[in-house]
Amino acid sequence: MARKSSWSPSSRELERRATKARISKRQISIAAISSIIVIGALLIATITSPGWEVVKKTFFDVDYGKEVLPTVIKGLWLNLKLTVIGSICIGIIALSLAILRTTKSAALTPFRFLAAAYTDIFRGVPLLLVILLVGFGVPALQLRAITSNVTILGSIAVILTYSAYVSEVIRSGILSIHPSQKAAARSLGLSSAQTMRFVVLPQALRRVIPPLLNDFVSLLKDTGLVSILGVIDAIRAAQINSSRTFNYTPYVVAAILFLLITIPLTRYTDKAIRGTYSRQNAEGTI
Amino acid sequence: MQPVLEIKNLRKSFGAELVIDDLSLTVPVHTATVLIGASGSGKSTLLRCINLLESIDDGIIKIDGVEISDPEIDPDEVRRKLGMIFQSFNLFPHLTVRENIALSPIKVHHKTKEEAFEISNQLLKRFDLLDKAEQYPDRLSGGQQQRVAIIRSLAVNPRLLLLDEVTSALDPVLVNEVLSIVRDLKSDGMTMVLATHEMGFATQVADQVCYLESGTIIERGTPNEVIGNPSNPKTKDFIKRVHQAGRL
Ligand SMILES: Nc1ncnc2c1ncn2[C@@H]1O[C@H](COP(=O)(O)OP(=O)(O)OP(=O)(O)O)[C@@H](O)[C@H]1O
Numbered sequence: 087m088a089r090k091s092s093w094s095p096s097s098r099e100l101e102r103r104a105t106k107a108r109i110s111k112r113q114i115s116i117a118a119i120s121s122i123i124v125i126g127a128l129l130i131a132t133i134t135s136p137g138w139e140v141v142k143k144t145f146f147d148v149d150y151g152k153e154v155l156p157t158v159i160k161g162l163w164l165n166l167k168l169t170v171i172g173s174i175c176i177g178i179i180a181l182s183l184a185i186l187r188t189t190k191s192a193a194l195t196p197f198r199f200l201a202a203a204y205t206d207i208f209r210g211v212p213l214l215l216v217i218l219l220v221g222f223g224v225p226a227l228q229l230r231a232i233t234s235n236v237t238i239l240g241s242i243a244v245i246l247t248y249s250a251y252v253s254e255v256i257r258s259g260i261l262s263i264h265p266s267q268k269a270a271a272r273s274l275g276l277s278s279a280q281t282m283r284f285v286v287l288p289q290a291l292r293r294v295i296p297p298l299l300n301d302f303v304s305l306l307k308d309t310g311l312v313s314i315l316g317v318i319d320a321i322r323a324a325q326i327n328s329s330r331t332f333n334y335t336p337y338v339v340a341a342i343l344f345l346l347i348t349i350p351l352t353r354y355t356d357k358a359i360r361g362t363y364s365r366q367n368a369e370g371t372i
Numbered sequence: 373m374q375p376v377l378e379i380k381n382l383r384k385s386f387g388a389e390l391v392i393d394d395l396s397l398t399v400p401v402h403t404a405t406v407l408i409g410a411s412g413s414g415k416s417t418l419l420r421c422i423n424l425l426e427s428i429d430d431g432i433i434k435i436d437g438v439e440i441s442d443p444e445i446d447p448d449e450v451r452r453k454l455g456m457i458f459q460s461f462n463l464f465p466h467l468t469v470r471e472n473i474a475l476s477p478i479k480v481h482h483k484t485k486e487e488a489f490e491i492s493n494q495l496l497k498r499f500d501l502l503d504k505a506e507q508y509p510d511r512l513s514g515g516q517q518q519r520v521a522i523i524r525s526l527a528v529n530p531r532l533l534l535l536d537e538v539t540s541a542l543d544p545v546l547v548n549e550v551l552s553i554v555r556d557l558k559s560d561g562m563t564m565v566l567a568t569h570e571m572g573f574a575t576q577v578a579d580q581v582c583y584l585e586s587g588t589i590i591e592r593g594t595p596n597e598v599i600g601n602p603s604n605p606k607t608k609d610f611i612k613r614v615h616q617a618g619r620l
């Protein structure tokens with residue numbers, strides 16, 4: 087039991103704290119100075135290089151950038167929509183596949199086989215090919231009931247492929263949970279479904295958040311591949327503009343917009359993960 | 373009176389290795405049975421069989437006169453009546469101490485969250501752990517974790533408690549923390565089967581001591597008989613070795 091006591095730090099501890107503060111101050115200034123030197127050197131090297139003027143005009147034309155910004159943003163809006171809708175579908179399909187492949191229920195045996203075949207196929211075929219096959223192949227079947235809207239078909243292709251990737255990530259998370267956790271849960275009377283839901287999955291998912299975040303960022307970028315079907319997303323919008331004017335600034339604009347989304351996203355998730363880890367794990371100072 | 377647990381001619385093998393061999397055991401209500409025996413003699417396997425965590429090859433296991441080794445029986449239903457605490461800690465790391473304890477009452481026994489938390493708090497208070505209720509298991513000492521694991525099994529009022537070397541991962545001081553809980557349970561009249569290497573503890577809590585070797589009970593009796601004055605030469609040898617290792 088924790089006890090409260092009237093403790094005040096010893097003189098040695100106070101000394102130690104002062105030293106620690108001094109060391110950390112010194113380290114901060116070293117970091118700052120070295121950063122300034124390195125970044126400054128890179129900047130000077132770039133700006134004073136012989137081709138800089140040309141590069142500046144064709145890649146960093148601020149006025150032109152402002153002009154194309156709205157069309158690129160409009161394209162990016164499509165990427166975002168596809169990413170959000172896609173990740174919801176992918177999450178549901180991948181989770182079902184992963185659970186299916188890790189259960190032992192006899193009734194599900196044929197589905198387990200199908201799920202394994204599915205993941206093998208869609209992990210092995212390049213995404214671009216899947217998009218082309220679904221986007222051009224399905225309409226060619228001329229089935230009434232199935233849409234020929236290329237945006238939808240393109241997204242379906244992306245979802246099919248990513249579900250296979252993500253299900254494998256989740257499955258590895260499930261398999262990483264020690265069997266004793268299952269034994270403990272079953273001993274408490276939880277059914278196998280309850281054990282999965284309340285004991286295994288929460289731990290497994292937490293473990294695979296970092297790789298899933300990677301997949302999420304890739305998904306955002308890969309939604310751009312549907313432009314091959316003629317859909318106008320951010321990259322395609324940039325491409326149309328630059329091929330008109332032979333100025334590549336729109337590409338840079340698109341790149342910056344993507345970064346504006348992905349960097350805060352990764353930073354935020356990193357922080358969130360560290361938060362839960364430090365609450366649940368006693369790591370000490372290592 | 374009908375015994376809580378009755379095992380007849382139990383047999384269990386892993387592949388070619390026969391781990392439980394024609395084992396019979398009766399555990400009357402409100403008594404503690406202690407299983408002793410060398411490492412690998414089959415103590416954990418026996419407990420796991422009783423809890424239906426392992427399938428058995430032959431024999432009959434009855435709880436309160438009902439044959440649980442019947443394949444028609446719902447194993448979840450059986451486990452609801454039993455509590456098991458494992459050799460290594462099996463708390464759920466993603467749940468706080470209180471949530472660990474409340475999980476089964478809520479999900480399996482359909483208590484409301486308030487009721488389950490109330491049960492948890494009472495048990496935690498009784499075993500002097502209430503101030504740890506909001507902590508995650510990783511922040512607890514080994515002895516505290518093992519006490520929480522015991523409390524977690526108690527929260528659903530088990531008919532029979534199975535404890536598998538609950539002190540093997542602990543230093544002597546923490547061992548006492550855990551053993552005092554077990555002694556409390558014993559005086560409350562809980563029926564228990566324990567596997568342990570702590571002969572001193574076995575002597576204190578056991579009504580019946582069983583010495584296992586190669587999956588069979590070679591000698592059984594009161595602690596004074598089996599540990600104090602064993603008659604079977606194999607038991608004698610084991611107890612002698614325990615003495616030499618200074619664990620008695
Ligand atoms: N899942 C398994 N698969 C194969 N063999 C197993 C398995 N579980 C246990 N065994 C074997 O069964 C035998 C008995 O193991 P058990 O865990 O019951 O011993 P124990 O008496 O509990 O030993 P200890 O005191 O070291 O805990 C051992 O030889 C072990 O290797």
Ligand SMILES: [Mg+2]
Pocket residue numbers: 415416417459536537567
């Ligand atoms: Mg064991």
